[in-house]
Amino acid sequence: MDISTVFTELEAAVHRQLQLTADDPDITEAAAALISVLEPALRQAGTTLAEQAALEVGAQLPDYRVALVISDGEPQLQVQPREADVEITAGGNEARLTLRLPESLKLLLEDAALDTGDSVNSYVVSTLASKAKPSKSGRGNRVRTSIDL
Numbered sequence: 001m002d003i004s005t006v007f008t009e010l011e012a013a014v015h016r017q018l019q020l021t022a023d024d025p026d027i028t029e030a031a032a033a034l035i036s037v038l039e040p041a042l043r044q045a046g047t048t049l050a051e052q053a054a055l056e057v058g059a060q061l062p063d064y065r066v067a068l069v070i071s072d073g074e075p076q077l078q079v080q081p082r083e084a085d086v087e088i089t090a091g092g093n094e095a096r097l098t099l100r101l102p103e104s105l106k107l108l109l110e111d112a113a114l115d116t117g118d119s120v121n122s123y124v125v126s127t128l129a130s131k132a133k134p135s136k137s138g139r140g141n142r143v144r145t146s147i148d149l
Contacts, residue, residue, distance in 0.1 A: 001075050003046035010042065011035055043073075050075035 014031055021027045051068050054077050058066035067078045113123035 001046065001050050001077070003043050003074055006046060007039060007042055010038075047075050050077065053077060 014035060018028055018031055047068075047070070054066045054068040057077065057079070058064070061079065063082055065080050065082050067080075069076050069078050109124060110120055113120045116123060118126065
């Protein structure tokens with residue numbers, strides 16, 4: 001999706017309307033100020049529409065995972081086949097893994113876990129399990145993709 005193109009088209013439409021004002025400097029200045037103030041709100045509206053599109057497409061494609069990714073400030077929908085879910089049983093945690101990660105990532109994980117109502121540990125385990133694919137050797141799971149937060 002290209003929000004910048006939409007914003008450029010809106011700006012061009014405003015400038016076409018300004019031509020009707022016989023180049024009144026006060027109106028031109030007010031229009032420029034309005035465009036400047038509206039840009040962040042319009043970008044957010046575009047991202048919100050992309051989020052809604054991702055949810056709608058995801059609801060219609062149950063065998064696929066639809067994710068909204070922001071790349072270079074522009075929202076993009078990514079559609080990928082769903083992997084078979086790895087079964088996670090309560091109390092079945094037999095392995096321990098210590099991670100060193102930046103404080104900023106730790107805070108993101110805590111916020112994401114809070115949003116889902118999970119503990120950080122449960123959130124990380126579920127997220128990793130949904131991203132891990134069984135290896136061909138049968139010796140466990142290997143993560144072969146990135147984790148979207």
